[in-house]
Amino acid sequence: MRINIGYFTSTGNTLQLCLKAKDIMESQGHEVELYEIIKDRAKFDQDGCDMVGFFYPVWGSNPPDPLVEYLFKMPEGNGKKLFLVGNCAAFTGDTGLRWKKILEKKGYDVFYLDHIVMPTNINIPWLPEDIWKVPQGEKLKRILLRAEEKLQKVCAAILNGERKVEGKGLISRLGGYMQRKFYWTADWYKPRFSVDKERCIKCGLCYRVCPTENISIKEGGEVVFDKKCILCVKCYNLCPVNAVLITKKSLNDKKYRRYKGPSLEIKPVEYRSKI
Ligand SMILES: Cc1cc2nc3c(=O)[nH]c(=O)nc-3n(C[C@H](O)[C@H](O)[C@H](O)COP(=O)(O)O)c2cc1C
Numbered sequence: 309m310r311i312n313i314g315y316f317t318s319t320g321n322t323l324q325l326c327l328k329a330k331d332i333m334e335s336q337g338h339e340v341e342l343y344e345i346i347k348d349r350a351k352f353d354q355d356g357c358d359m360v361g362f363f364y365p366v367w368g369s370n371p372p373d374p375l376v377e378y379l380f381k382m383p384e385g386n387g388k389k390l391f392l393v394g395n396c397a398a399f400t401g402d403t404g405l406r407w408k409k410i411l412e413k414k415g416y417d418v419f420y421l422d423h424i425v426m427p428t429n430i431n432i433p434w435l436p437e438d439i440w441k442v443p444q445g446e447k448l449k450r451i452l453l454r455a456e457e458k459l460q461k462v463c464a465a466i467l468n469g470e471r472k473v474e475g476k477g478l479i480s481r482l483g484g485y486m487q488r489k490f491y492w493t494a495d496w497y498k499p500r501f502s503v504d505k506e507r508c509i510k511c512g513l514c515y516r517v518c519p520t521e522n523i524s525i526k527e528g529g530e531v532v533f534d535k536k537c538i539l540c541v542k543c544y545n546l547c548p549v550n551a552v553l554i555t556k557k558s559l560n561d562k563k564y565r566r567y568k569g570p571s572l573e574i575k576p577v578e579y580r581s582k583i
Contacts, residue, residue: 309338309339309358309359309467310338310339310340310341310356310357310358310359311333311338311339311340311341311357311358311359311360311361312340312341312343312352312353312354312356312357312359312360312361313326313329313330313340313341313342313343313360313361313362313363314342314343314344314345314352314360314361314362314363314375314378315342315343315344315345315362315363315364316344316345316346316364316365316371316372316374316375316519317344317365317577318365318372318429318519318540318541318542318545319429319541319542319545319546319567319568319569319576320569320570320571320574320575320576321365321395321426321427321429321569321570322363322364322365322395322426323574323577324569324570324571324574325363325393325395325424325426325455325459326342326363327342327574328456328459329363329393329459329462329463330342332459332460332463333463333466333467336467338467341357344577345374345375345378346374346519346579347577347579349378354382354383354385354388358389359388359389359390359391359466360388360389360390360391360416361390361391361392361393361466362375362379362390362391362392362393363393363394363395364392364393364394364395365394365395365396365426365429366394366395366396366399366400366401366403366423367491367494367539368487368488368490368491368494369399369400369401369402369403369483369484369485369487369488369491370403370406370488370491371394371403371407372538372540373538374519374520374538379407379410379411380410382411382414382416383414384414384415385411385414385415385416385417386415387415387416387417388415388416388417389416389417389419389469390411390416390417390418390419391418391419391420391421391466392404392407392408392418392420392421392422393420393421393422393423393424393462394422394423394424395423395424395425395426395455396423396425396426397425397426397427397428397429397430397439397440398425398428398439399483399487400423400474400475400480400484401475401480401481401483401484401485401487402475402476402480402481402483402484402485403423403475403484404421404422404423404473404474404475405421405473405474405475405476405480405481405484406484408421408473419469419470419471419472420465420466420470420471420472421472421473421474421475422462422465422472422474423474424455424458424459424462425451425454425455425458426451426452426455426570427442427443427448427451427452427567427570428440428441428442428443428567429442429541429545429567430541430567431564431565431566431567432497432541432544432554432558432564433554433555433557433558433564437563441565442565442566442567444565452570452571494539497539497554498535498537498538498539499533499535499537500554500555501533501537501543501544501552501553501554502533502552502553503530503531503551503552503553504551504553504559505530507549507550507551508529508531508549508551509548509549509551510525510529511548512525512582512583513543513546513547513548513576514531514543514546514547514552515531515580515583516578516579516580516581516582517542517543517546517576517577517578517579518542518543518579518580519538519540519542519577519579520536520537520538521534521536521579521580522534522535522536522537522538523543525583531552541554542576544558544566545566545567545568546566546568546569546576547566550566
């Protein structure tokens with residue numbers, strides 16, 4: 309079977325899951341192609357495959373903004389089998405369920421919805437620390453190990469054509485609804501990015517990895533943020549010297565730990581080349 313998987317990742321969790329899923333599925337004789345939904349948009353062909361899937365991080369009980377935009381513009385499904393696998397730090401709510409309905413209206417057979425718990429990447433000021441503190445050491449290893457176990461089951465179920473729809477329970481629906489209703493709070497953070505000039509080493513990584521091209525670099529190296537931030541927190545997390553700040557509070561990078569990704573093998577997706 310040929311399976312085309314689209315994904316968006318900020319700090320690499322989703323990409324790691326995709327790469328492992330590709331390995332698992334290919335070890336069972338299937339052919340899997342991965343498409344980053346911004347960079348590979350033109351190549352991502354939903355016709356020339358037997359099944360389409362999406363892997364994505366959960367953002368307030370929704371897929372990330374670039375994927376939402378992509379899903380709305382999907383072509384007609386004509387009965388094509390489609391699966392959605394979210395990943396989140398704690399709670400996914402009814403994220404997939406909502407999109408199942410939207411994609412079914414387009415004619416897709418959305419047969420499988422599930423999620424996998426991965427480490428958080430959003431340890432930013434004013435979010436409750438006990439939930440959002442970036443895990444380290446043994447705790448991090450434990451989360452990644454459990455995620456891999458779950459991924460094995462998810463892949464087996466998808467390949468067997470099992471039908472699963474998560475998110476139908478009252479808590480999932482109510483939690484999802486509330487998260488979406490209050491997601492406007494994310495907007496508060498978006499204009500509050502800055503760069504600490506003393507830490508900045510002018511490597512330009514923040515500029516290259518920003519999915520919305522929201523960052524520009526002036527002559528002399530000053531980093532400037534425009535108004536297109538989607539709070540993917542990629543620049544904030546991946547800056548090698550933690551110079552990207554969300555309010556001055558985050559100068560304290562012991563308290564507001566940056567998430568550098570699930571492993572050293574996962575390199576950040578870059579959208580632009582050198583400045
Ligand atoms: C803007 C934003 C919103 C998030 N919202 C949620 C959420 O509602 N529930 C949750 O459990 N995790 C949430 N997370 C955590 C991510 O879903 C999680 O860490 C994911 O594994 C990151 O994947 P990535 O590295 O591929 O981007 C959020 C992260 C970001 C950046």
